Amino acid sequence: MAALESIRGVYKVVDTQEIDVDIYLPQPERHGSSAQYPVIIDIHGGAFMLGSSSMVNMDQIDDCLSRKWIVLVPNHRLCPKVNLLEGPIQDCRDLLAWIYSGGLQTSIGTHTDLPYALDLDHVFAFGTSSGGTLALSLGFGVPRPVAGIFDMYGPCSFADAFWKTTLTEIKSKLPPNLSDDFINQVFSEDPVPITGGVSLEGQRVGGPNFSDPRQAYAFTQIANGRVMDVIFPSGEWDKIDPIRNITNSFPPTFIVHGDEDKMVPQYLSKGLLSVLSEHGVKSGMRGIPDEGHTFAAKMKVGSQTWNLQREGFDFLESLI
Template structure:
């Protein structure tokens, strides 16, 4: 059974979470959706994964956060901090799960966000990143995307109409063209963060998980398709190497032939095998 709650209100926006409570003092997975911080919503948690994790004894909390370009990354990160704070300090009287025993799982931009939350004061016990990334300063994201520039060029005239200037926490595929435009022009970092990669490098380092690893960073499991054309698999390889180098438990699972959002093909044997490892990893660290 799903229950939707409002965990935060801003001047003009309500931020909601969909809660799937298993009760019985169960561990909790916070899910962070993808969409390049420009589109997407909490509803993107796939039903197949809800069923999988529920069957294995986990409660799930899928949260919204405000979207860019109307809201910039520092405020989005604050939304995520507030979601974690709500879970730990304010959800206990509403549900039967154990709000102190939680991990975070995220996809794409949500995977990046999950990795970044490992560096915050209120940290998860474990992190699962699906085709996420740890670096906002590399050529892969600061330069025009070779992959996306194989597609028809998105014109600036008209694309601005896909975003309306009002803060929002739920964005449909109508906003995708704005993401595509940003990747084709190599301006995603500027549009999402409000900072310039060259001029504001030191500030942006604070938002790069590969530069936020300490000896108390949580254990991490990274999953990535070898043929990902949106987020290069090198992003997960670099994060895995950085974590291992810092003495943090980390493992990278690669999906042969897998592209971006490979987990949409949940019934594929390789994906099923990967998620069995996810389940084992989470049960090891949530106890």
């Protein structure tokens, strides 16, 4: 696959900090300016503390472009200096408002004279891991939700006992000399970062760099079952937990989740599917055989995993 090119948009400014989004445009239609383009927001993973817009699966972007969708891959502020609701969730919701209010159309117009009329009735949200949760957060708590959601193994049910479980496999990889003073340097970062040095999706060979306080901090919290405590200390789960915010008007939702996931157990997604079904929300789920967490980064086009996860994009396309 040839390298995909994007244009940069700024959807939000906090004080003087620009929060940006990579905009990928499909090849323009040949039949004039009447073509309308659905939009899909593709949100990276990273336990709400790591990752960036560069750390997503480019083959999935290419798949969406081939469907004549405009793909937006945003950065957002990273926890823990800002909490989940006021940082990542609010940023993604502000991105959605920016799309609906004409900001995306204006941004595209500053980069190209080609006609890209947006189909604002079909703005979709997609994300992997924490990005899946953020995609789900665009289905509630907003004046105008997205038209459909594709959630790949996103965390939910934040009060579940699992979220306080020690993950021994991760803990065994932590260096023994990580001090609180060192990892807590994340609280002195100014401004709040919108990119973290590694993705949990596994794109970087060799794993995390524990000489970076942010990476060391994040993996320490994951290993010790403290992620929810540090990203949303108030524990007011009704405000942020997707499973507590499903109503009969929630957008159609498709879930993909690895059968062998140990970092976000599949039963959590099955519980979400059950609640969606109870409320009559159009929904579906595909378990992926033999796959653990973060498989999206490394799956190969044409593989069984690739073909099965595409059902999520097919689901969204069926809504158009």
